[in-house]
Each structure stands twice: as C-alpha cells, then as structure tokens.
Amino acid sequence: MSNEHKNSLGQVSLVAKVNPEKESSYRKLLDAAIKASEMSYCPYSDFPVGAALLTAEGKVFTGCNVENASFGGTICAERTAIIKAVSEGYKSFKAIAIHCKKLSGKWPCGMCRQFICEFGLNIDVVILNTDGALEWRSLEELLPGHFGPESLQT
Amino acid sequence: MSNEHKNSLGQVSLVAKVNPEKESSYRKLLDAAIKASEMSYCPYSDFPVGAALLTAEGKVFTGCNVENASFGGTICAERTAIIKAVSEGYKSFKAIAIHCKKLSGKWPCGMCRQFICEFGLNIDVVILNTDGALEWRSLEELLPGHFGPESLQT
Amino acid sequence: MSNEHKNSLGQVSLVAKVNPEKESSYRKLLDAAIKASEMSYCPYSDFPVGAALLTAEGKVFTGCNVENASFGGTICAERTAIIKAVSEGYKSFKAIAIHCKKLSGKWPCGMCRQFICEFGLNIDVVILNTDGALEWRSLEELLPGHFGPESLQT
Amino acid sequence: MSNEHKNSLGQVSLVAKVNPEKESSYRKLLDAAIKASEMSYCPYSDFPVGAALLTAEGKVFTGCNVENASFGGTICAERTAIIKAVSEGYKSFKAIAIHCKKLSGKWPCGMCRQFICEFGLNIDVVILNTDGALEWRSLEELLPGHFGPESLQT
Numbered sequence: 001m002s003n004e005h006k007n008s009l010g011q012v013s014l015v016a017k018v019n020p021e022k023e024s025s026y027r028k029l030l031d032a033a034i035k036a037s038e039m040s041y042c043p044y045s046d047f048p049v050g051a052a053l054l055t056a057e058g059k060v061f062t063g064c065n066v067e068n069a070s071f072g073g074t075i076c077a078e079r080t081a082i083i084k085a086v087s088e089g090y091k092s093f094k095a096i097a098i099h100c101k102k103l104s105g106k107w108p109c110g111m112c113r114q115f116i117c118e119f120g121l122n123i124d125v126v127i128l129n130t131d132g133a134l135e136w137r138s139l140e141e142l143l144p145g146h147f148g149p150e151s152l153q154t
Numbered sequence: 155m156s157n158e159h160k161n162s163l164g165q166v167s168l169v170a171k172v173n174p175e176k177e178s179s180y181r182k183l184l185d186a187a188i189k190a191s192e193m194s195y196c197p198y199s200d201f202p203v204g205a206a207l208l209t210a211e212g213k214v215f216t217g218c219n220v221e222n223a224s225f226g227g228t229i230c231a232e233r234t235a236i237i238k239a240v241s242e243g244y245k246s247f248k249a250i251a252i253h254c255k256k257l258s259g260k261w262p263c264g265m266c267r268q269f270i271c272e273f274g275l276n277i278d279v280v281i282l283n284t285d286g287a288l289e290w291r292s293l294e295e296l297l298p299g300h301f302g303p304e305s306l307q308t
Numbered sequence: 309m310s311n312e313h314k315n316s317l318g319q320v321s322l323v324a325k326v327n328p329e330k331e332s333s334y335r336k337l338l339d340a341a342i343k344a345s346e347m348s349y350c351p352y353s354d355f356p357v358g359a360a361l362l363t364a365e366g367k368v369f370t371g372c373n374v375e376n377a378s379f380g381g382t383i384c385a386e387r388t389a390i391i392k393a394v395s396e397g398y399k400s401f402k403a404i405a406i407h408c409k410k411l412s413g414k415w416p417c418g419m420c421r422q423f424i425c426e427f428g429l430n431i432d433v434v435i436l437n438t439d440g441a442l443e444w445r446s447l448e449e450l451l452p453g454h455f456g457p458e459s460l461q462t
Numbered sequence: 463m464s465n466e467h468k469n470s471l472g473q474v475s476l477v478a479k480v481n482p483e484k485e486s487s488y489r490k491l492l493d494a495a496i497k498a499s500e501m502s503y504c505p506y507s508d509f510p511v512g513a514a515l516l517t518a519e520g521k522v523f524t525g526c527n528v529e530n531a532s533f534g535g536t537i538c539a540e541r542t543a544i545i546k547a548v549s550e551g552y553k554s555f556k557a558i559a560i561h562c563k564k565l566s567g568k569w570p571c572g573m574c575r576q577f578i579c580e581f582g583l584n585i586d587v588v589i590l591n592t593d594g595a596l597e598w599r600s601l602e603e604l605l606p607g608h609f610g611p612e613s614l615q616t
Contacts, residue, residue: 039395043457045506045533047306066391068426069457070571071507071529071536073419075387080395083374083388087347107299109532110268111381117264118376137299144296145261149351149377152201193549197611199352199379220545222580223611224417225353225375225382227573229541234549237528237542241501263378265535272530303505303531355614415607418579422572445607452604453569460509 022095026126026134029054029097036062036077037099043067044074048101051077053085056092061085078112082119093119095136097126105130113143121146176249180280180288183208183251190216190231191253197221198228202255205231207239210246215239232266236273247273249290251280259284267297275300330403334434334442337362337405344370344385345407351375352382356409359385361393364400369393386420390427401427403444405434413438421451429454484557488588488596491516491559498524498539499561505529506536510563513539515547518554523547540574544581555581557598559588567592575605583608 029052037050042065049065063080067073078096085093096116100106108116108125116123121140129135140146183206191204196219203219217234221227232250239247250270254260262270262279270277275294283289294300337360345358350373357373371388375381386404393401404424408414416424416433424431429448437443448454491514499512504527511527525542529535540558547555558578562568570578570587578585583602591597602608 039397041394064395066394069460070422071533072573073422074533075391080391083383084392086349086374087372087388089347106305109301110264110297111532111534114264114378114381143264147263151260152377193551195548218549220548223614224576225379226419227576228379229545234545237537238546240503240528241526241542243501265378268532268535306531414613417609418572418576418605451572455571459568
C-alpha cells in the first residue's frame with residue numbers, strides 16, 4: 001500500500017510507503033541511530049550524527065561520524081556502520097537509519113549514498129522528518145542513475 | 155518545452171528536456187570532456203574519464219580522473235574540473251559534461267554529485283546515453299533531498 | 309633498549325626497538341590483522357588488507373579494506389579498525405597492526421597515517437617486513453611534522 | 463651543501479638544505495601559494511590555504527582548499543594544484559609550496575602527502591616556518607616508508 005504525499009525531497013515527487021511492519025522495525029533502528037550519535041567524534045563541526053544498519057539476517061550495526069583535522073579525512077556515520085558490518089562478514093542490508101542530533105529531516109550526503117549503493121539499491125534509508133515522523137526512501141530513489149559495481153563492467 | 159521519454163535513470167521517472175539552444179552548447183561541452191579524458195591518470199582502473207564545466211560567465215574548465223595507489227585518494231574528473239574553476243575564482247556554474255571513454259550512459263558517482271551540490275542544484279549534468287544521444291539532468295534530479303551548505307545551519 | 313639496524317623505511321634512518329614484551333603482544337595483534345583480512349571487500353584491487361587496533365584498555369578492534377566502484381570512496385583497513393573503536397567509545401590507542409595478504413613490508417598509506425594521528429602520535433604501527441620479522445614504528449616517525457588537531461588552533 | 467639545525471619536524475632529526483638557488487626559486491613559489499590562498503573556499507573551517515606546484519618544465523600551477531558541507535568531500539590546496547597540473551598534461555614535479563593564512567609552520571596533511579607521492583618522492587615541500595623563514599623537505603622525508611604505485615606490484 002502506498003500513497004503520494006508531501007515529502008522532504010523537494011521538487012522530485014516521490015511516493016512514500018505506508019507499511020506498519022516496516023514502521024515498527026525502522027522505529028527501533030532509528031532509536032539505535034540516536035544512541036549511536038552519542039559516540040560521535042566531531043570537534044570541528046559540533047554536529048553529532050549516528051547511524052544504525054539492519055542486515056538481511058536481522059543484525060544491527062551502529063556508527064557515528066568521525067572527523068579529522070584535515071576535513072577531507074572525515075568519515076560519516078553511515079559509512080562507519082557499513083564498514084563495521086562488512087568487516088564482520090555482513091554484506092546484505094535491508095535498511096539504514098540516520099540521526100542528526102541538531103537537525104531532523106536530513107538525508108545522507110552523496111558520498112554515503114555512493115558507499116551504500118556498492119551493496120545494493122533496494123536498501124531503505126530512514127530518517128525523522130521535520131514533523132518528527134518517520135520517513136524512508138530506497139537508495140534507488142536517493143541516487144537515481146547510480147554509478148555502481150556493474151558500471152565498471154565493459 | 156519538455157516531454158517524457160525513455161531515460162537512463164532506471165525506475166525513477168524523470169522528465170527530459172528538449173532545448174535546441176542547450177543541445178548545441180552542451181554538445182560542445184561534451185566535446186571538451188572527451189578531449190579532457192585523454193589526460194586521465196588511471197593506471198589502476200584503466201578507465202579514463204573527462205569532464206568539462208561551463209561557468210555562468212561562459213568559461214569552460216576541464217578535468218580528468220587522477221587515481222592513487224591508495225584507491226581512496228582518487229579524485230574524479232568532475233571534481234577536478236570544479237576545483238580548477240574555484241581555484242581560478244569561478245563559483246557559479248551552468249553545466250558539467252562527463253565522458254567515460256569505455257562506457258557511455260554513466261551518470262556521476264555520489265561523491266561528485268555531493269561536490270557539485272556545494273555550488274548549486276540548478277546545474278545540468280550532461281552525458282552521452284547508450285544510444286549515443288545527448289542527455290542531461292539537473293543536479294537536483296540526481297541528488298534528491300541533497301545534503302548541502304544550508305543543511306549545516308541550525 | 310634499542311639499536312640501529314637495517315629497516316624498510318628507505319633512506320631515512322630510524323631506530324628500531326627491541327622489546328620482548330611488545331614483541332609478544334604485537335605478534336598476537338598481527339595475527340588478528342591476518343584473520344581480519346579475510347573479510348576484505350576488494351573486488352577492484354584484489355588486494356586484501358586487514359588491521360587490528362589495540363586500545364589503551366587492552367581491547368582489540370579489527371578492520372579490513374572496503375572498496376567502492378568510485379575508487380575515491382574506498383576505506384582502508386586501518387581506518388575501518390579505528391572508526392569501529394571510536395564508534396564503540398574507545399579513543400585511546402596503543403598500537404595498530406596491518407597485514408596485506410599479497411605483500412609484506414608495507415606501511416600504511418598517508419591517508420591512514422592522517423586518520424590515526426587524530427588520536428595520537430605515540431601509537432605503534434606494526435607490520436611484517438619482507439624478511440617475515442615483526443617491525444614497528446611510532447606514528448610520529450611515520451608522519452613527521454604531522455598536521456593534527458592542535459594544528460587548527462590559532 | 464647542508465647542515466643540521468633546529469627544525470619544525472619534532473623529534474625526527476632531519477637535515478635542512480642550504481641552497482641559494484632553490485631558496486630564490488622557492489620564495490617565488492611561496493608567493494604564488496600566498497596569492498592562491500585568496501581563492502580558498504572554506505566556509506566551514508575559515509582556514510584558507512594556498513599551494514603552488516613547480517613542474518619539471520618550470521611551469522607553475524596553483525591551488526586552494528575547497529571544502530564541502532559533508533566534510534569528507536573537502537579537497538586540500540595541495541591536491542588541487544596537482545590535479546590541475548595532471549589534467550593539463552604535467553606529471554613531473556620539482557616542488558610544491560604551501561601557505562596557510564592563519565598559521566605558519568604547517569606541513570601537509572597525510573592525505574596530500576599520499577597524493578603527491580603518486581608522482582614521486584624527490585619533490586620538495588616548501589613552507590614558511592614559525593620564524594618566517596623558508597623551509598623545505600623532500601616528500602621522502604615527510605612520508606618515510608611510503609605506500610606508492612610500486613607497492614601494488616606483486
């Protein structure tokens with residue numbers, strides 16, 4: 001079941017999903033992301049972010065942003081959660097929830113979308129929108145025409 | 155004037171623009187991207203890419219991918235073109251064309267979309283699709299719900 | 309106790325440490341790095357790397373390299389181990405061991421040295437040299453005149 | 463001609479070079495770096511940096527840091543100068559000068575050392591030290607035991 005409604009993705013009209021089962025599971029995932037944001041190392045931005053990744057097997061890996069004095073060395077919370085999972089042998093993901101302590105309604109940066117798409121497009125990205133409601137989009141919606149692993153095969 | 159048609163962005167239905175003036179300008183921009191790809195330093199991927207960036211003032215900056223033995227150090231053609239422009243005092247952009255010698259129909263990676271969006275969403279990204287035709291999308295279409303400069307303002 | 313000897317750092321003459329206690333502890337750390345390299349996701353380089361990080365509290369965090377179709381998105385094993393530790397609340401480190409399955413005697417790339425230095429200079433980097441012997445250097449030796457957190461304070 | 467003296471690289475004792483010809487050439491290069499820092503796009507750090515790269519052919523390419531709302535997307539001045547040169551067909555470098563408007567005496571971050579080493583170790587890195595004097599080191603001194611292009615050859 002799905003219906004079109006006001007969304008936080010600007011001019012591109014996307015279809016939000018109504019799905020009570022996902023809603024309940026994603027709410028728990030977001031709670032894990034909120035908790036993970038407490039570990040954030042962000043002395044330069046003072047902008048703590050947490051992420052929680054749900055694997056196909058039902059396991060949850062959490063991450064936070066880790067900044068660097070040379071800003072380009074910074075790694076976001078989403079990428080932290082994913083490489084933790086991969087380094088423990090998990091590569092199949094269902095959803096990733098993200099929480100910015102200071103700002104709601106923010107979708108991942110392009111670098112993290114790129115990093116996630118290496119492991120699939122059918123992964124839901126979950127956030128709290130500015131109304132405090134849970135909202136999610138598939139990575140495919142967030143990175144249309146993605147450049148992924150298959151793109152390098154000639 | 156615009157009409158809906160078959161596109162290379164998968165399931166997300168986008169509207170392609172028909173615009174003879176842009177078509178002519180973007181064709182030249184793509185030619186510059188093709189030429190720029192010859193400078194590519196890509197000993198690890200053997201995947202030369204070129205980019206050409208059109209500023210609001212009508213100036214063109216070109217770039218190529220520059221790889222690194224530590225793969226994470228690699229900088230794509232799109233980012234090369236943009237930082238060249240910024241380092242010469244240009245920060246307002248109209249369009250960026252991209253050319254992969256080995257593959258047509260590829261849109262920029264998420265990292266480059268992120269880098270471009272720092273300087274605006276109303277920038278057209280131009281490629282050759284798999285049919286050999288010119289195709290373009292605004293960055294806003296390629297990075298819906300982007301995380302940009304205004305996102306850090308609380 | 310220390311003595312000057314042949315080393316793998318080229319023309320810069322450094323002093324290697326002889327320290328049986330560290331030797332035993334670092335050997336175990338290297339074994340953990342070897343095991344961690346099995347989790348490596350490296351379809352583009354086919355160059356699996358593992359890392360194992362020893363915290364001040366004696367806890368070990370492991371990591372592997374995780375590559376991306378857009379090479380610049382790649383995250384090395386060393387950074388993976390560190391952000392895992394930080395995201396679990398550990399920020400004080402004693403040593404990090406690194407293992408490349410295909411090559412011995414390789415010290416970390418500059419990006420990882422930069423990432424490690426955010427958390428201290430008195431961290432030993434441990435590798436197997438080309439003779440199959442354990443060898444280590446402090447980060448301070450590997451990144452002389454580093455650009456760290458204190459560098460941004462005016 | 464060379465002599466040992468007080469330097470800004472901490473505990474690692476390095477030998478500074480006295481070389482009037484280089485001194486004069488590097489002073490001009492530093493002036494170009496100072497001028498390049500005016501183009502810096504650094505709304506997040508407010509820390510403008512400029513770089514000037516001298517090619518083997520005697521050509522100078524300048525760069526500045528270009529930051530991103532997602533900090534990890536930031537590209538430093540040194541890398542900007544190098545990819546500009548590569549994208550114009552230059553890959554052989556003699557020296558790179560760096561200038562931080564707010565801080566003197568800072569050597570490049572590890573990411574930039576990594577990026578430079580792809581194109582050689584015998585490249586001088588030039589800065590103004592805290593005494594206002596010109597100081598330089600070869601990249602080999604700044605990245606001992608580097609991980610470079612040859613490191614990937616098994």
